[in-house]
Amino acid sequence: MFQKEYTLIMVKPDAVRSNFTGKILARIEEEGFAIRAMKRVRLSLAQAQEFYSVHAARPFYGELCTFMASGPVVAAILERDNAVLHWRDVIGATDPAEAKENTIRKLFAKSKGENAVHGSDSVDNAKIEAAFFFSGLELAGQ
């Protein structure tokens, strides 16, 4: 038996700007995810730095945070069996040049940095990231 699981995803600013949000949301539903919460929001630079603080020591941190604050993102909590790993499979490798055919990054990403979508890398991080975007009130009744 599979357990229902949650993951936090974002449509990143490059994909929102290119009007890929609808296609990505359609793929989410085709893959059997239920969208349990969703919002479109523009992160401030400080908020992007907080979200990606785990990468603070990486050479691309500055570029990543500037990009993530460059325009609105669409953030959502998705529910499905094996949600974290299934979403990671659906989005593909970080660098679209290395992503498999028909993955979201292969289809829609521009580069390793501007790569269309985010997905939590563990159930524990999904909880932390969901709480970053959504209040207790918004999560209640899910």
Ligand code: GDP
């Ligand atoms: P993910 O889990 O596949 O999203 O990849 P990581 O956790 O390794 O990196 C987080 C995000 O940082 C990626 O999705 C990219 O947007 C960005 N990133 C990773 N590597 C690079 C890089 O070499 N250059 C730039 N500009 N951004 C990067």
